[in-house]
Each structure stands twice: as C-alpha cells, then as structure tokens.
Amino acid sequence: MAAIQLKNIVKSYGFGKNALEVIHGVNADVADREFVVIVGPSGCGKSTLLRMVAGLEEISGGDISIGGRIVNDLEPAERDIAMVFQNYALYPHMSVFDNMAYGLKIKKVPVEEIRTRVDKAAGILELAHLLQRKPRELSGGQRQRVAMGRAIVRQPQVFLFDEPLSNLDAKLRAQTRIEIQKLHRELGITSLFVTHDQVEAMTLAQRMLVMNAGNMEQFGTPEEVYHRPASTFVASFIGSPPMNLLKNAPGARAGTIMGIRPEHLDLGTSGWEVQVETTELLGAERLIYGRLAGEQIIVRSAENQPVPAPDALIHVAPREDRLHWFDAASGKRI
Amino acid sequence: MVERRPGLRVLAHAVMLAGICIVAFPLYLAFIASTHTAADIVQVPMPLLPGGHFWETYKAALLGGGPGTGSHAPVARMMTVSLVTALVITFGKIAISLLSAFAVVYFRFPLRSLFFWAIFVTLMLPVEVRIGPTYKVVSDLGMLNSYAGLTIPLIASATATFLFRQFFLTVPDELVEAARMDGAGPMRFFWDVLLPLSKTSMAALFVIQFIYGWNQYLWPLVATTSEDMYPVVIGIKRMIAGGDSANAWNVVMATAILAMLPPAAVVLLMQKWFVKGLVDTEK
Numbered sequence: 379m380a381a382i383q384l385k386n387i388v389k390s391y392g393f394g395k396n397a398l399e400v401i402h403g404v405n406a407d408v409a410d411r412e413f414v415v416i417v418g419p420s421g422c423g424k425s426t427l428l429r430m431v432a433g434l435e436e437i438s439g440g441d442i443s444i445g446g447r448i449v450n451d452l453e454p455a456e457r458d459i460a461m462v463f464q465n466y467a468l469y470p471h472m473s474v475f476d477n478m479a480y481g482l483k484i485k486k487v488p489v490e491e492i493r494t495r496v497d498k499a500a501g502i503l504e505l506a507h508l509l510q511r512k513p514r515e516l517s518g519g520q521r522q523r524v525a526m527g528r529a530i531v532r533q534p535q536v537f538l539f540d541e542p543l544s545n546l547d548a549k550l551r552a553q554t555r556i557e558i559q560k561l562h563r564e565l566g567i568t569s570l571f572v573t574h575d576q577v578e579a580m581t582l583a584q585r586m587l588v589m590n591a592g593n594m595e596q597f598g599t600p601e602e603v604y605h606r607p608a609s610t611f612v613a614s615f616i617g618s619p620p621m622n623l624l625k626n627a628p629g630a631r632a633g634t635i636m637g638i639r640p641e642h643l644d645l646g647t648s649g650w651e652v653q654v655e656t657t658e659l660l661g662a663e664r665l666i667y668g669r670l671a672g673e674q675i676i677v678r679s680a681e682n683q684p685v686p687a688p689d690a691l692i693h694v695a696p697r698e699d700r701l702h703w704f705d706a707a708s709g710k711r712i
Numbered sequence: 713m714v715e716r717r718p719g720l721r722v723l724a725h726a727v728m729l730a731g732i733c734i735v736a737f738p739l740y741l742a743f744i745a746s747t748h749t750a751a752d753i754v755q756v757p758m759p760l761l762p763g764g765h766f767w768e769t770y771k772a773a774l775l776g777g778g779p780g781t782g783s784h785a786p787v788a789r790m791m792t793v794s795l796v797t798a799l800v801i802t803f804g805k806i807a808i809s810l811l812s813a814f815a816v817v818y819f820r821f822p823l824r825s826l827f828f829w830a831i832f833v834t835l836m837l838p839v840e841v842r843i844g845p846t847y848k849v850v851s852d853l854g855m856l857n858s859y860a861g862l863t864i865p866l867i868a869s870a871t872a873t874f875l876f877r878q879f880f881l882t883v884p885d886e887l888v889e890a891a892r893m894d895g896a897g898p899m900r901f902f903w904d905v906l907l908p909l910s911k912t913s914m915a916a917l918f919v920i921q922f923i924y925g926w927n928q929y930l931w932p933l934v935a936t937t938s939e940d941m942y943p944v945v946i947g948i949k950r951m952i953a954g955g956d957s958a959n960a961w962n963v964v965m966a967t968a969i970l971a972m973l974p975p976a977a978v979v980l981l982m983q984k985w986f987v988k989g990l991v992d993t994e995k
Contacts, residue, residue, distance in 0.1 A: 434889050455895030467886035471908040481894035482902070528890075 380445030380458075380535035382408040382431065384467065388439030388569035389426055390593075401426060401592045403440070408570065410587075411667040413562050415571045415578035418589035419615065425540055427589070430573045432461050432538050445535050455481075458528035466521045467500055467543065468513040468528075474500075475509040478528045492531075499530040502561070519550045526558075530565070543578060555581055576577040576616050580604070588612050606702075610709040613637050613702060619665060619676045625706065634712065639701035640665065640678040649695030654686045668692070739972075746770070746966035753961050765962070783939065783950035787967050790944040793862075795974065797943055797975075798925035800863040802818045805921050806914055809872035814902055815878040816873075818888070829878075835870040839931050847934055862932055866925065870924040872917055879913050880906065916989025919982045923975045944971040 389401035401423045408414045411456040416424045429435040431442055433454035441448050449457045468477050475496055482492045500506045503523040513521055524540060529537055539558075543551045559582060563568055573579055579586050580600045586597045588603060588611075596608035606612035606622070618687040623639045628650060652668040652675055660682060666677040667687060677694050686692050703712040741760075743814045745753050748763035776786030815821075839846070846865050855861030883906070891901045932943045943951065948971065951964050979986070 385771075430737065432893065434892065453895075454889075456892045459893070461893050462889075462892060463886045463887050465884060467884065467890035467904055469887065469890075471905075480896075484895045670987075 801925035813876035915985035
C-alpha cells in the first residue's frame with residue numbers, strides 16, 4: 379500500500395539546444411489505495427508519464443516517490459510495482475501459469491507459495507481452468523485477464539495500467555471495466571490507469587488527471603472535472619458530445635468564452651435562436667447540430683421530442699447556473 | 713492456377729517426372745556403380761541394374777584398403793571428421809550469432825552501428841576471398857590438421873547474425889519491458905524468453921549450416937595435409953588419382969553415396985522445423 383508523489387516531473391529527449399521537452403513539470407499526489415486515471419489525447423505524454431513511474435523511461439527532472447521512497451534511480455523490478463501493458467506482453471512460449479509465476483520465480487519465492495498465489499489470482503480472475511494453456515490459445519479478454527493476473531500475483535504496492543482495454547471490443551471493454559473496479563475494491567491497491575477514452579476515465583477514476591500537450595490541465599474527481607472544467611481543453615475533451623464553447627452567444631462578454639454543455643440547453647419557445655443543420659439519433663437522445671451567431675452549437679434533446687427539419691429555427695434556453703466562463707486568451711476558467 | 717484440364721495435368725506430371733529423372737538418374741547410377749566391381753563398371757555399356765558386390769565395396773570404402781591407385785584412407789574416419797567439423801561449425805555459428813545479434817539489438821553501447829556494419833561487411837568476404845590471410849593465421853597458430861583449424865575460421869557468420877538480428881527486431885518491446893518489470897536481467901531474458909522464441913529460427917539455421925559445414929571443400933583442402941584429418945568431401949577427391957589411372961570407381965561411388973547420407977538425413981528429419989523456421993514465428 380503506498381501513495382505516489384509526482385514532484386515537478388519533466389521529460390525531455392535529446393541534449394542541449396536540440397532537447398525536446400515533452401512533459402513540462404507535472405505535480406500530483408496520489409493517495410494510498412486511490413484509483414487515478416491519466417487521460418488525454420494521443421501524444422499528450424500520458425503514457426510517458428506512466429512509464430516514468432514504472433521506471434521504463436528515465437526521469438529528466440523532478441522526483442517520483444512511491445510509498446515515501448524516491449524511486450528515480452531504481453530499476454522497475456525494485457520499485458514494487460506491477461504493470462499491465464496494452465498488448466498484454468505475455469511470454470508466448472510459456473503457459474498461463476508460467477507467465478504469472480515468472481516474476482515470482484526470479485524473486486526466488488518458494489514453489490508452494492507461488493502455487494498458492496497463482497491459484498488465488500486465477501480464482502479471482504476465473505482463469506483456473508486455463509492455467510496450462512499457451513497465450514495464443516486464449517481469446518483477447520482472457521489474455522487481458524492473464525496480464526492482470528501476472529500483476530496481481532506480485533502483490534505490488536502500485537498497479538500501473540497502460541491502456542489495457544484498447545484492444546478489446548466494446549462489450550468486453552465495458553465488462554472488464556467493471557471487473558477492474560471490483561478488483562480495486564477487493565485488493566485496495568493504489569492504481570494509475572492511462573487511457574485516451576474519456577468514458578473509461580469517467581467511469582473508473584476516483585480522481586482523474588487530464589493531460590494536454592505535456593501539461594497537466596486538471597486533477598480532480600470526475601464530478602469536479604465535469605462540473606468545473608479548469609480550461610477550455612478539459613471542457614471540450616471530457617463529456618460527449620463536447621461542451622459548446624461560444625464567443626458570440628448572447629450575453630457573452632468580450633475576451634471571454636462561454637461554455638454550456640449540450641445537455642444543459644433546453645428546447646423551448648424562447649431563448650437563443652438556433653438554425654438547425656443536422657440531427658443525429660443516439661437511442662435515448664437526439665443531438666441537434668445547429669448554428670448560433672455563426673458558431674456551431676450542439677443541443678441534446680430527448681428522442682420523443684419532435685425532430686426539427688434542417689434549416690428550421692428553434693429556440694433553446696441555457697440553464698444559467700450551468701454556464702461556464704473561460705478567458706479567451708489563456709483558455710483558463712474564470 | 714487451379715485449371716481443371718486433364719491434358720494439362722498429364723503434361724504437368726510429365727514435366728515433373730522428367731525433372732525427377734534428371735536429378736535422380738546420376739544418384740541411381742552412383743548407387744549402381746557402388747554395387748559392382750571396379751572392372752565391371754568400366755565395361756561398355758555400363759550395367760544399369762544392381763550388382764552383387766554391395767557389402768564388399770562399402771566395407772572397402774568404410775575401412776579403407778580398397779583397390780585402385782588413389783588414396784585408401786578409411787571413409788569411416790573421414791565421416792567422423794566431417795561430422796565433428798559440421799557440428800562444431802553449426803553449433804558455434806548459432807551460439808556466436810545469437811550472442812552478437814543479442815548485443816547489437818538490445819544494448820546501447822558506443823560505436824554500436826559501426827560494429828553492426830563491420831559484421832555486415834564480412835558478408836562480402838567469404839572464405840574464398842580471405843583464404844590467403846586466414847591460412848597464414850591458422851598455420852602460424854599451429855592449427856593445421858586439427859579440428860580447431862578446420863572449424864574456427866568458418867564459425868563467425870554474418871548471415872546468421874543478420875538473421876537473428878531481424879528476428880529479434882520483431883520481438884515486441886513490451887515483452888522486454890515486461891521481463892524488466894518481472895526483474896529478469898539481460899542474460900535471464902536471453903535464456904528464458906529470447907532463446908525459446910528463436911527455437912524455430914535455430915532449427916532452420918541448423919539445417920543450412922550443417923550442410924554448409926559438411927560440404928566445405930576449399931578450406932579443408934588447404935588446412936589439412938594428413939589423411940586422418942580429411943573430411944569425406946576431400947577424401948573423394950583424393951581417391952581419384954587422375955589421368956587414365958585405374959581408379960576404384962566403385963569405392964569412389966560408395967564414398968559419394970555415404971557422403972550424401974548425413975546431410976540428407978538432417979534435411980529429412982528437420983524438414984518440419986526447417987519450414988516452420990523460415991515461414992512462421994511463434995508470436
């Protein structure tokens with residue numbers, strides 16, 4: 379059990395003038411037993427950050443401590459962590475049992491102890507009947523569980539997940555998400571989970587760390603991030619469909635950006651006049667894409683509402699208490 | 713090309729049969745010759761059916777002391793020399809290539825690419841090109857007429873190193889990282905992960921290199937002078953005295969057949985693995 383502290387973490391490649399800084403000083407404290415999701419678009423440095431915690435990338439500046447111990451110069455195996463990789467990285471020539479036991483064998487854990495630990499993990503993950511199989515004889519979901527089993531048997535202080543669900547199909551992904559949550563509740567091990575999928579982030583995270591272009595944009599609970607996004611980037615990245623960011627809407631002051639989520643706009647007879655462009659039915663709800671003062675705006679309405687025709691004018695009323703304001707120059711929340 | 717026309721099928725089979733005959737007939741002739749006496753073979757026309765001197769001829773070949781004017785060294789001894797040489801070359805090549813490919817792919821050290829290119833350039837320098845200097849070195853070290861002299865100059869192999877390098881490059885980085893997380897050091901990773909994954913490539917290489925080692929001709933020709941260190945390929949040459957002398961052709965042919973057997977056996981036994989190694993990788 380351990381807390382993780384990231385102090386002013388910098389990552390740069392190359393030396394001197396040619397040095398390219400990709401992570402520009404990230405500060406974050408992850409509490410013991412917490413499940414933190416690092417989320418951001420591809421190329422934002424989230425995987426690099428995780429790999430620095432894992433010890434697979436060198437740290438260019440700052441300190442990472444796990445359980446109060448600075449781990450900057452420790453080998454991955456010495457950091458008391460376990461990692462689940464995107465492609466699972468199972469040893470293809472070893473059976474499921476050997477895959478899970480390999481790390482323990484190297485640590486010279488007694489054979490009976492290995493047996494009990496692997497059997498226990500296999501029980502939790504419902505892999506008991508597959509222990510003698512080779513990874514190539516398993517389905518994607520089963521391989522994913524073996525990768526998690528390999529992490530569990532090591533009984534680490536910290537779990538690191540590097541987009542472990544992105545190779546699964548949508549249904550299995552939702553199911554595995556729930557399993558990971560359950561697992562975290564049972565084992566209570568501090569976890570860092572990297573993903574680019576904001577739904578995954580919202581559903582799994584106790585707190586989420588939103589990254590963009592090597593900067594930490596916001597670090598907070600999913601509720602905070604959703605209700606009080608710290609910047610226009612977070613506002614547009616979290617939530618689907620994204621928040622409307624309007625400069626010319628009625629009531630918007632110069633130099634500011636007004637933000638309003640599509641679900642906080644109500645169709646009615648008064649309010650803003652929006653010219654409809656197109657509509658999308660998503661099942662329980664319908665998205666209306668339109669224009670307001672030259673800017674695109676998305677409105678969410680229930681599926682039983684009448685469908686507006688293209689080019690029709692509709693009226694939408696924003697809920698005043700749901701308005702967000704951002705500085706136009708910096709994009710920061712005001 | 714799935715054309716169901718009977719005429720075409722007959723033609724295709726005819727071509728194949730003709731091809732097989734062209735390849736097989738000399739082998740058949742060699743076998744026939746080895747079952748007759750030397751005097752019978754030089755008759756015109758040469759007999760085309762097996763004779764009754766099979767055991768005699770092969771015994772003479774294996775134990776030495778046959779008739780004729782050429783060398784009479786026992787082929788059994790030559791086969792042993794060939795076998796040891798071929799095996800040492802094969803295993804030596806595989807071991808050295810695996811290790812050097814491992815170094816080139818997985819370690820960052822100064823002048824790494826220079827070393828890689830140095831290995832690569834030796835591809836262009838086969839034994840024939842460097843035979844003069846190699847001979848000088850081997851004879852100065854007193855390794856002529858020894859297994860060391862026959863094998864060591866042939867062990868270093870750019871081809872095999874290159875093959876393993878290409879294979880190692882296809883091993884996903886995540887596997888290396890997973891092993892690091894599990895606490896496996898570089899050599900542990902090499903033994904526990906890379907070697908088992910390279911099994912099929914090693915098998916393919918074993919076949920190729922065994923035949924390469926077995927068929928060495930030029931190098932043993934210069935590196936050995938005493939009869940008890942002749943590989944069998946050289947032995948055949950030495951049995952033929954040249955000119956119009958009375959060679960024991962039946963014994964020569966028996967030796968040729970014997971020399972063909974081990975490589976054929978290796979190919980037949982390893983065929984499955986050989987194809988697997990060239991075609992797919994266990995990933």
